[in-house]
Amino acid sequence: MDPTPATAAEQTAPSGAGNAPAVLKVDPASQYRKNATLSEIFGPHVQPGRELLDVITKTYKVPSLKTLPWYTGQARTITRHVLNARRQETVLAAYTKSVQQKGVIRGVRGECWVQAPNQETGEVSYGALTFATLSEAFYKAFESADCEDYPNLMLTAKYGLDVLVFDARTPDSVLQFLNFASNWITYHNAFHQGAQTSFMEMILKVERAWGNFKLAHGISTRQSDYETKYRQLLESQFPATWTSFRHYEATRAVYNIVSKSGCLAELKAQVSDHCDFLSNELAHDSVIFCMKEILSALPAVFNIMSEPEKQAILLEAAYLCVTWMCVVRIPIY
Secondary structure (H helix, E strand, O other): OOOOOOOOOOOOOOOOOOOOOOOOOOOOOOOOOOOOOHHHHHOOOOOOOHHHHHHHHHHHEOOOOOEEOOEEOOEEOEEEOHHHOOOOHHHHHHHHHHHHHHOOOOOOOOOEEEEOOOHHHOOOOEEEOOOHHHHHHHHHHHOOOOHHHOHHHHHHHHHOEEEEEEOOOOOHHHHHHHHHHHHHHHOOOOOOOOOOOOHHHHHHHOOHHHHHHHHHHOOOOOOOOHHHHHHHHHHHHOOOOOOOHHHHHHHHHHHHHHHHOOOHHHHHHHHHHHEOOOOOOOOHHHHHHHHHHHHHOHHHHOOOOOHHHHHHHHHHHHHHHHHHHOEOOOOOO
């Protein structure tokens, strides 16, 4: 299974009917540069959408691979990609039960997107940008003692998984776009009902891309177009992640409050274990706005409290948002 990347150094995508010139062109110098931005790779007019997705697929797809076996020897062939590092135990449990009974049905749940392993660094597994939780559910079901009691599970193991493989050298910005593109492509597909992007993922990704972008382009707060560039980066690099710039700013505020109070790890762990991310009632922006209003009011009463008391109260306040998070309450005392 030696992946052979697409050979074209420059790809274009159709921009409309007739012979209209293509808008997006790949810069060969930035095509495989790990930290290149979407604008550096595809030009200043890059916008999230079908055209960009088509160009990415033509540029980075490994055409020789269409199906992967679940195991390479005794090792798992597919593992969770670092850019898809969510942990959602309630979703995993639901998926495991489904895979046991029904297997993974080809074509029904969309397409599995993976990044090929970097053989130069000794990697052997394919990183799942999509299907990560579903793949983990298969492995959990198949590696259980009673796996042979489920015929559809055994058929899934026999036939492997249909995949779209992207080159091991694909830049992080492209992989990040693919990770989020998969969400807005399937978001309204009721049958697919994938594990929705958690608000904790959104919090943890805040400012990372902007910090790197500022450093690479020498951007400072003294520049008059600072906020404009900020907004442009969010729109191009994180499409469909935040519903508005206000949503992003609220996310950043929550992240800063929780991080400075030393509660981020605890909050993330509780949400990862108990939040029902498959619930149709989960509204990311509502969770964030609610948390921001509640948590922002707490410092005014913190002066007379010890650090453990502050953390306990902050976490309890965060859990007040369970109406949207669908979390099973776990006492922290």
